[in-house]
Amino acid sequence: MSQLLIAVALMLLLALLLGAILGYASVRFRVKADPLVDKIDAILPQTQCGQCSHPGCRPYAEALAAGSDDINKCPPGGEDGIRKLAELLGVEFKPFGADAPQPKAKAVALIDEATCIGCTLCIQACPVDAILGAAKQMHTVIASECTGCELCLAPCPVDCIRMIPPGSELTNWKWRYPTIPIRNVSSGATR
Amino acid sequence: MMPLFDFPGGIHPPENKAQSSATPIRQAPLPPQLHVALRQSMGNAARPCVAIGDRVAKGQLIASADGRLSAAVHAPTSGVVSAIAPQPFAHPSGLPELAITLDSDGEERWIERQPLHDWQQRSGAKIRDFLAQMGIVGLGGAVFPSHLKLGLKLGVSPLETLVINGAECEPYISCDDRLMRERADAICDGIAVTRHALQARQVLIGIEDNKPQAIAAMQAAAAAHGFGVVAVPTKYPSGGAKQLIRILTGKAIPHGVRATEHGVQCFNVATVYAIGRAVLHGEPLISRIVTLTGAVEAAANVEALIGTPLDQLLALVRPHRDSHEVVMGGPLMGFTLPDLAAGLTKAGNCLLVKSPALFPPRPPAQACIRCGDCASACPVSLQPMDLFWFAKAKNFDKAQQWQLFDCIECGACSYVCPSQIPLVDYYRFAKSEIWAAERDKNAANLARQRHEFRQFRLQRDKAEKAQRLADKAAQAAARQAASHSAAANVAPASDPKQAAIAAAMARAAAQREAAPLPEQHSSGLNDAKQAAIAAAMARAAARKAAADEAKAASGQPPAPPPSSSGLDDAKQAAIAAAMARAAARKAAADQARANQQPDP
Numbered sequence: 001m002s003q004l005l006i007a008v009a010l011m012l013l014l015a016l017l018l019g020a021i022l023g024y025a026s027v028r029f030r031v032k033a034d035p036l037v038d039k040i041d042a043i044l045p046q047t048q049c050g051q052c053s054h055p056g057c058r059p060y061a062e063a064l065a066a067g068s069d070d071i072n073k074c075p076p077g078g079e080d081g082i083r084k085l086a087e088l089l090g091v092e093f094k095p096f097g098a099d100a101p102q103p104k105a106k107a108v109a110l111i112d113e114a115t116c117i118g119c120t121l122c123i124q125a126c127p128v129d130a131i132l133g134a135a136k137q138m139h140t141v142i143a144s145e146c147t148g149c150e151l152c153l154a155p156c157p158v159d160c161i162r163m164i165p166p167g168s169e170l171t172n173w174k175w176r177y178p179t180i181p182i183r184n185v186s187s188g189a190t191r
Numbered sequence: 192m193m194p195l196f197d198f199p200g201g202i203h204p205p206e207n208k209a210q211s212s213a214t215p216i217r218q219a220p221l222p223p224q225l226h227v228a229l230r231q232s233m234g235n236a237a238r239p240c241v242a243i244g245d246r247v248a249k250g251q252l253i254a255s256a257d258g259r260l261s262a263a264v265h266a267p268t269s270g271v272v273s274a275i276a277p278q279p280f281a282h283p284s285g286l287p288e289l290a291i292t293l294d295s296d297g298e299e300r301w302i303e304r305q306p307l308h309d310w311q312q313r314s315g316a317k318i319r320d321f322l323a324q325m326g327i328v329g330l331g332g333a334v335f336p337s338h339l340k341l342g343l344k345l346g347v348s349p350l351e352t353l354v355i356n357g358a359e360c361e362p363y364i365s366c367d368d369r370l371m372r373e374r375a376d377a378i379c380d381g382i383a384v385t386r387h388a389l390q391a392r393q394v395l396i397g398i399e400d401n402k403p404q405a406i407a408a409m410q411a412a413a414a415a416h417g418f419g420v421v422a423v424p425t426k427y428p429s430g431g432a433k434q435l436i437r438i439l440t441g442k443a444i445p446h447g448v449r450a451t452e453h454g455v456q457c458f459n460v461a462t463v464y465a466i467g468r469a470v471l472h473g474e475p476l477i478s479r480i481v482t483l484t485g486a487v488e489a490a491a492n493v494e495a496l497i498g499t500p501l502d503q504l505l506a507l508v509r510p511h512r513d514s515h516e517v518v519m520g521g522p523l524m525g526f527t528l529p530d531l532a533a534g535l536t537k538a539g540n541c542l543l544v545k546s547p548a549l550f551p552p553r554p555p556a557q558a559c560i561r562c563g564d565c566a567s568a569c570p571v572s573l574q575p576m577d578l579f580w581f582a583k584a585k586n587f588d589k590a591q592q593w594q595l596f597d598c599i600e601c602g603a604c605s606y607v608c609p610s611q612i613p614l615v616d617y618y619r620f621a622k623s624e625i626w627a628a629e630r631d632k633n634a635a636n637l638a639r640q641r642h643e644f645r646q647f648r649l650q651r652d653k654a655e656k657a658q659r660l661a662d663k664a665a666q667a668a669a670r671q672a673a674s675h676s677a678a679a680n681v682a683p684a685s686d687p688k689q690a691a692i693a694a695a696m697a698r699a700a701a702q703r704e705a706a707p708l709p710e711q712h713s714s715g716l717n718d719a720k721q722a723a724i725a726a727a728m729a730r731a732a733a734r735k736a737a738a739d740e741a742k743a744a745s746g747q748p749p750a751p752p753p754s755s756s757g758l759d760d761a762k763q764a765a766i767a768a769a770m771a772r773a774a775a776r777k778a779a780a781d782q783a784r785a786n787q788q789p790d791p
Contacts, residue, residue, distance in 0.1 A: 041639070045631070046634075046636070046638040046639045046642065047638065048638065048642045056642060057642075127642050127645065128638050128645065129644070129648075145637065145638075145641060147634075147638045168284075170230065170282060170284060170286055170288060172627070172630070173284040173286060173623075174620075174624065174626075174627055175283075175619040175623045177620050178616040178617055178620060180555060
């Protein structure tokens, strides 16, 4: 009888001890943020453009982590981005919706400095503080910081902001995919 | 005879060096106009430090280095700067690049040359800085700034072996061969300087055994210095730095590790020649020897000024009529020049004229049959067929796992491929895509940081504004309360007095919090202080109560019951008062607007 009691007491003690350790560990080593959100956020292109109808990339990442939104809402990420999200979240690849915004070539905002009236509306709209200027002074876009989100286009009262594709330079030049050049043999043959 | 080692793979293409190596080096005539590109190294383009219209002397600094991997640029001859504008550039992209256009005056007037006569007494660091000013870059093809190779942190100190690369393994090229035959003494002087800067124990000069005259000349010159001249078996690409180090020392430099960490450093013969000219004669790098060969009448090596238009150089050797393109570099690693108006760069060791007769067009690529010939030819023991597969499928992660970045783009795999697949083109494509992805990732990280900071900034501004408004309201309320109490004549305390008391209380509270005094403190001074504080608090409480009474009397909402912190209470009361006033004002304004608005 006493052996049984000792065994029960021992097990109880052990359970309490382990429970205390586990309890302490769960408090001490608590993961504050959802690590999945960070992983999703790392895939998103950080244009902060809001085309996913969330106010920025991180809120979209949070919505994806919670499963409350689709993975095909990020046009700047392109289909590659959807593929990466599908792989990370273990869901099927989903193309962009037919009537949803489609991916387009990267571009950088340019303010026509002659037309700019210095209203600061674009400065307030820029999600990455890439526009420099002051009230009633000319504004300009810091091209290297511009994410091409187009959020500055709508607020401009004089429509002086254009999106221009970045110029080709040696620093961003890429070798082309090796292809066999196709030559037009004769224009009559195809008719 | 020292034992030599071998590297895996390699090929034996027809050498075709005799066409250009038979005749001595000629001086190219002085061109009337030079286009000196500002991007003369693998780093940033240099920053011009002359203006249009400036008269410059030969050897004068015209653009200074911008950043670590950048190289200084000097005027190749005396003349007038006529333009600083984008010009055609010797690069596979065909994109124009900023260049300084110099109209030569034909005088070849040198700037005052200042050689480092006492280099033997100078430290490696001093020589390094000197070479950086002289714009010396690796002339073997990589154009890596030489001073950085001298300045790398040495793993084994002093350096065990200094390898001098005279292998020149690529077909058709013979500029290093001619340089070694004709200027062996000057090369050895340069080696002596380099060896002193690196404090290297031994010097090994590796030369492929298809250049017997060069070996003989170098042996004669090196004997006095005690440098070892080693004839290495002819095999492409033995002129790769890691390959030559392996042949001479048996050391295989691992991926991602610098050769210096294994006690070896490698310089090209043309580079050490330039180092010698700079240190002993004070001449910056303004000219180089170029092999002009291929489908030409009289292949030759010429010494040309940097910036000489390439078409003028080619005119010296009279290209065949059927020549259709010109390659800079050799037939295996070179690239087709998009525009021959470009000026010669420091990287330009060879101009190879191609004609359909001499270089029949490559047959169309067939499918990979996985024969493995490329793998046995690869000098870095990669699996070229797998890399090709991954690059073709744009599976770049996998290509990187298969060590794509260890590929030296030597072209041995493309050369042996029975299916005629342009393998190196695929690797270059994959590499530049990976670099582009890296740039995008960095840009995304920057955007994330900036966005997060913006959000933090907005929050902070909002909080600061609220704080400012609250403070203002509190002050206004305090003034109002003071005037009220003065009117009621209950407590004749004026504003400054009240503020002083409040401040004193705050100080006391802070002190209490910082160092809570024990109840039974015996120090007389502290007791006195405590008593004073208590008295002050009592006075303040009394005055406050009076003020509250007054307020209540004047129809304002009474302040909440006093708690331990008098200052906060006052503030709260003030805020409440301000809010009430604001509400009243708003109501009044609304009323006024309603009255103003015409009935619909």
